[in-house]
Amino acid sequence: MKFRDGMWLPAEGKRLEYAEEVYSITEREDGKGISLLCPTRKVLQRSDSLNLSTLTIDIAAPFDGAISVEATHWLGALNPGPHFDLYPAGKPDKSDVNIKTSEKYTTLSSGSLSATVKTADHDFDIRFHATDGSKELTSLLNRSIGLAYSPATSNPMQTADMRNLDHYIFTQTTLSVGETVHGLGERFGAFNKVGQAITLWNADGGTSSDQAYKNVPLWISSRGYGIFIDTPDKVELEIGSERCCRVQTSVLGQRLKWYIIHGPTPKEVLQKYSILTGKPGKVPSWSFGLWxxxxxxxxxxxxxxxxxxxxxxxxxxxxxxxxxxxxxxxxxxxxxxxxxxxxxxxxxxxxxxxxxxxxxxxxxxxxNPYLGQASPVFKMAASKGYLLKRKNGDIFQWDLWQTGMGIIDFTNPxxxxxxxxxxxxxxxxxxxxxxxxxxxxxPTEDVKWYDSTLDPKKMHNYYxxxxxxxxxxxxxxxxxxxxxxxxxxxxxxxxxxxxxxxxxxxxxxxxxxxxxxxxxxxxxxxxxxxxxxxxxxxxxxxxxxxxxxxxxxxxxxxxxxxxxxxxxxxxxxxxxxxxxxxxxxxxxxxxxxxxxxxxxxxxxxxxxxxxxGIPLSLRAMCLEFPDDPTSWYLDRQFMFGDSLLVAPVFEESGNVEFYLPKGKWTNFFTNQTKQGPGWFKETHNFDTLPLYVRENTVLVLGKWHETRTVYNYNEGVEVCLYYTTAGAKTTVVDSEGEASGVLEVGEDGQLLDQGFLQGAWHLTKNGRSASRPSK
Incomplete structure (x- = not known):
């Protein structure tokens, strides 16, 4: 949602108030956070503290490399669930938290990440940076945290009745020159989200619009950090699309909380994010076969x-x-x-x-989680309270998708x-x-869940x-x-x-x-x-x-x-x-x-x-090559694991253009090599595409004639060394995912440990066998 008309004016029908300075800072009793009292005008004399709004900004260190920021207008507002299921594996026991205060600044450090708050000169200035001082990541500057009323109020007395007023909280983190933004769920538009307005609201909109089935309030920056917005409610983002140099995040309500997560690599960001929301579940080997x-x-x-x-x-x-x-x-x-x-x-x-x-x-x-009324089961489910209801007690029904369908109320045990x-x-x-x-x-309007303490708007995505x-x-x-x-x-x-x-x-x-x-x-x-x-x-x-x-x-x-x-x-x-x-x-x-x-x-x-906590496939190129600026713009190719580069073909002719990062890359099918970085063009029939193996890879392949998905991954395999140096290695697992052993290249270029391999396995160097071995 845009709150401004250009840089100077508020948008029509909006009243805006911003945190203008940090008036005072209070340290939490546990020593892991600070609370900022931020008036919406500069307090230069005592009378300035009257008849104005304040924002409370709580900054805390939940675990190393992460800092939470919560902005609240009225602290007495309820905060109903559902809430994201955080720390499913437990919260880290130890954290390296330090708070330092000087005449002009207060700095909260959480391991490798710090937040420095300016306390002098009536400025509003919060900088997020690497604790070692090597890099500033992003910041909250003037007019970057605020509240908004819609329609615009002209008199504070109007806020006595909030039933016809929408109240928003928003933050604006700075975007640096050349910074790119990625993620936010399964989004089908441009890979780099800068310039886009995005609403995090699950919708059945296909794959060719700005709607998404999977809205995830996490975005990753090319500057080495990520931001996770901690609410399943509707979140609206203006990513360089209201102010070109800022990412604006807004919610309808009295509070907004997010976490900034320091990498510095995107893999490390995701690993730390998985502490918050959980790691992906393991899947069995049979599931990788053809469905x-x-x-x-x-x-x-x-x-x-x-x-x-x-x-x-x-x-x-x-x-x-x-x-x-x-x-x-x-x-x-x-x-x-x-x-x-x-x-x-x-x-x-x-x-x-x-x-x-x-x-x-x-x-x-x-x-699916719905139930059509034509089924005899519908009456049973309705009578027992298994279906979502309207506020008047009716079962919520509509004819969208299924005639007269109800929705299973999973808040009812x-x-x-x-x-x-x-x-x-x-x-x-x-x-x-x-x-x-x-x-x-x-639905979110005129509905009442079995657990009536829950906010229907938050239930939309959380369902x-x-x-x-x-x-x-x-x-x-x-x-x-x-x-x-x-x-x-x-x-x-x-x-x-x-x-x-x-x-x-x-x-x-x-x-x-x-x-x-x-x-x-x-x-x-x-x-x-x-x-x-x-x-x-x-x-x-x-x-x-x-x-x-x-x-x-x-x-x-x-x-x-x-x-x-x-x-x-x-x-x-x-x-x-x-x-x-x-x-x-x-x-x-x-x-x-x-x-x-x-x-x-x-x-x-x-x-x-x-x-x-990272993708197997499709793995964005920037996860493996974050220091290559080009990798942050590549949206027609991907990595399958850490060693295989895949570039799908989109032309009937077989013509394809793709990018290889720095290093030697080997064509999986021909064993021919190319040297990156650079763009390359090829033409492919339907049984090949650009599939390139990264140098220094130990690639284990099943037998030539193997067509099964589940088999003994240690037996009769081909071990392919792709321009490896000493220390290159790979872990071999069995069909249950348990480690069988590690294949590592020694100083002499040979494998150090081969004892766990079974059957007539064989070794090839600088590629794979070009032809099927005789039986």
Missing amino acids: LSTSFTTNYDESTVNSFLEGMKGRDIPVEVFHFDCFWMKAFHWCDFVFDSKMFPDPKAQITRLKKSGLVKKVCVWV EATEWYVGCLQDLFDKGVDSIKTDFAERI AFLYNKIVYEALQDRFGENEAVLFARAATAGTQRFPVQWGGDCESTAEAMAESIRGGLSLGLCGYSFWSVDIGGFEGYPPPWIYKRWVAFGLLCSHSRLHGSNSFRVPWTVDNDDTSDQGCSRTLSKWTALKARLMPYIFSQAQESVRL
């Missing part, structure tokens, strides 16, 4: 499902997970958890037969228990994973966290802590704990593929390790070339799923079963096999990504 969906509105039954899977097997395309989308239930009955008996008379037996056939190992089904019971019944039938769709359009947490923990309870897998669409801060997230409804175009990549990169910069996309695009009928280019991109995401809207995504339906080497079927087969071979690398990198 095949029925698609959304298509007709299917058991014979259709079997024909898909038999067709995939006949074309050498292993499928790890088969997904039943919405119409496993009757139309108008979503989501009552009852299989359509006409199409699926015995679902448990069908799933048993499906797995026994060997065509697929796992089964996933679609659910009994409703949650019932919902989990429905999930457990699915698990009894053989279901292994859940696609948790929707949860964005949660996605509750919904996914409940389903994820139900899966953990049944299958084990590290065996739970979702395919989730809506998210907010903390939802990275419940993987996997996917990118939502994209069109079947090259432009939509680029949008999806930008979305995945932005979400990854909010601490999400695992992300997927509808391969081929969701909406429409992808032409063969789009499908094949998307296959190459999709199989190099952490998770890979074929899914569409009103058309199937099995390859032979896309190109009339072109059996040539460059047809859809052969292309999909090759990329699926490549991902299987990469599993020793992928699954090892997955464990490290979870440990650090």
Whole structure:
């Protein structure tokens, strides 16, 4: 929201008051914070302290490298929940906090990060900087913290009745010359957010607008810090779009709290952010295989499902997970958890037969948190208070998406228990994973939650966290802590704990593929390790070339799923079963096999990504190369783990332009090398793309003929050394994610420890084997 009309005037209908000076500072009793009393005019004489607003600014050191800032107007205002679930693994016990006061300044230090408050000359000036003095990160200067009334008041007496007044709190942190801003959830627009106005409000808006399914109040700066805004409420940001040199954050209410987190690298920012909101959950090795969906509105039954899977097997395309989308239930009955008996008379037996056939190992089904009134279950749920109500006691209903649908009220423990019971019944039938769709359009007006202490506006975004947490923990309870897998669409801060997230409804175009990549990169910069996309695009009928280019991109995401809207995504339906080497079927087969071979690398990198709270894929280039200014603008390529660079192709011709940072890079397919930094152009068929290996990499690959996702990652592997020096190493894990051993290059260029490797493994240097070894 813009509060000003240019630099000089308030916006029409807005009254603004700013913290003009720091009048006094009080130190907290625990020695970990300070409280600033900030009048909204300079107090030059005693009478200036009357008839004016003040802002209280609390600055604290929660843990090393992080400082919280909370601005409050009226301290007596309630602060209802829900609140983000912070410190899920516990708050750090020790912190290095120091407060120093001089004649003109007070400095609060929290490990590597400090905040210095100017106390002289009636100025308002707060600087955030590295404790060692090496760098200033950002600041709060004149007219940078304030409150606003809308409509504008002309007399303080008007604030006696706030029912028709909106009250905002805002802050404006400075943007330095050349500084870029990234993150804020899965955003599909420009990767660098400077110049954009962004509203953090979950919406079902597809992938081609400024709306987002996953709004996360965290942004990362190219100057080595991040800011996490600690509220699930609607947050509005003007990122260099009201004042070009500032990021404005505003909320409707009496208080605004955020944390500034010092890296100095973006990886370190995310690692410290994970202390606040939690690390991503681990996912099992089988989940990295290919997922095949029925698609959304298509007709299917058991014979259709079997024909898909038999067709995939006949074309050498292993499928790890088969997904039943919405119409496993009757139309108008979503989501009552009852299989359509006409199409699926015995679902448990069908799933048993499906797995026994060997065509697929796992089964996933679609659910949402809504309930259509046509289902007999609706009356039961309504009578027991399981559904969200209006203020007058009616069930909240509308005809958007599902006729007369209600919304499960997860603040009611009994409703949650019932919902989990429905999930457990699915698990009894053989279901292994859940696609948790929707949860964005949660109403905020004329609603009353079972827990009436909660603020409906805050529940809008937070509902996605509750919904996914409940389903994820139900899966953990049944299958084990590290065996739970979702395919989730809506998210907010903390939802990275419940993987996997996917990118939502994209069109079947090259432009939509680029949008999806930008979305995945932005979400990854909010601490999400695992992300997927509808391969081929969701909406429409992808032409063969789009499908094949998307296959190459999709199989190099952490998770890979074929899914569409009103058309199937099995390859032979896309190109009339072109059996040539460059047809859809052969292309999909090759990329699926490549991902299987990469599993020793992928699954090892997955464990490290979870440990650090960083993305596996898509990993923004700036995470690996933060000192390269170009890396902060690259939104058409990404890293898969720390060693593989991927540049998807967006042209039917195969022409592609990409950037290699400093160093020697080896083409995975040809072993040819290029020296960065620089831009390069290549042309690719459908079975390759720019896939480059970083120098000093020890890359472990599965056997040439390996097409499975789950196997012994220590046996018969190829260990590839890419221009390594002494000390280069990699951790090899088993299919459960446990470390088997470390391969490290010694001074003589040989591997120091090989004892844990099994079978006929072999070593290659400066690339991989160019041809399949004889059996």
